[in-house]
Amino acid sequence: MSKEDDDNEDEDFAVRHAYEKYGVNGYYSQYGSEYRNPHEDRLITTVHQLVEKWNIKPTERILDLACGSGEITLILRQIGFQHINGTDPYTSEAYEKRTGTPIHAKWTFEQIADGCLESEIYDTIICSFAAHLIPPSYLQLVMIQLRFVAKKLIILTPHKRPQLLPEWGWKLTDEFVYERIRARLYIAEEY
Numbered sequence: 001m002s003k004e005d006d007d008n009e010d011e012d013f014a015v016r017h018a019y020e021k022y023g024v025n026g027y028y029s030q031y032g033s034e035y036r037n038p039h040e041d042r043l044i045t046t047v048h049q050l051v052e053k054w055n056i057k058p059t060e061r062i063l064d065l066a067c068g069s070g071e072i073t074l075i076l077r078q079i080g081f082q083h084i085n086g087t088d089p090y091t092s093e094a095y096e097k098r099t100g101t102p103i104h105a106k107w108t109f110e111q112i113a114d115g116c117l118e119s120e121i122y123d124t125i126i127c128s129f130a131a132h133l134i135p136p137s138y139l140q141l142v143m144i145q146l147r148f149v150a151k152k153l154i155i156l157t158p159h160k161r162p163q164l165l166p167e168w169g170w171k172l173t174d175e176f177v178y179e180r181i182r183a184r185l186y187i188a189e190e191y
Contacts, residue, residue: 042158042179047075050154050183055172060123063087063104063150066130069094072156073101085122109134113141122150132161143168153186180181 050056058080064072067086073095076084085104086095092103105118125146134142139162146153147169155162158180164170170186177183 006176018083032126042181043071046156046178046181046183047072048079049080049176049178050185051076053176053187054152056124056152056154057068058082061085061121063120063122063125065125065127065146066109066133067091067095067103068128068130069097070099070101071176072126072128073099109142112145115145117145117149120149123152124152126134126154126156128156129158131155132157132159134162140165140168143170146170147188151188153188155184155186157182158182 048168060081061083062076062085064076064084064086067073067088068091069172070086073084073086077099086099087103087105087107088095089106089108092106095101095103128130132187143153145162153170155164160182164172164186166189169189171189173183173185173187175182
């Protein structure tokens with residue numbers, strides 16, 4: 001195992017340990033303004049691959065859901081994307097500082113489950129390193145609500161979680177793994 005792998009595992013362990021100590025909401029409430037995704041270097045390659053592989057166009061309207069400190073927004077901007085809205089209830093300060101852009105909203109997964117997105121329209125939603133943190137009691141409702149505002153959903157996760165069920169309105173059409181980052185493309189099914 002390389003030093004880089006050791007460092008990544010140490011960072012993974014530190015974040016998991018902090019989740020155990022404070023809870024996910026508690027951790028981000030306390031440390032959200034300083035948050036940085038420890039996998040950002042690998043995300044750069046992953047995002048470049050998915051944009052090319054899945055033909056995501058720079059003209060698309062993107063929702064950077066649970067945007068953290070803006071790593072996905074910044075990567076997409078470097079590729080030429082201009083219509084990106086970031087939302088995160090805990091890391092807005094970190095996002096605004098890094099991207100130089102005001103946060104679009106501070107929606108929680110619970111608020112999304114309750115329908116707060118009803119006036120939003122996007123081509124693609126990208127949720128990076130956060131969908132696996134959605135409480136199981138909200139996961140189905142969050143996914144159903146997201147289907148109403150976008151045609152495509154991309155989930156980047158360090159796990160096999162979450163597993164979306166087809167009855168929630170999303171069809172898994174492709175996935176790949178790059179250095180332990182799993183990228184999944186879902187397409188909203190018509191009803």
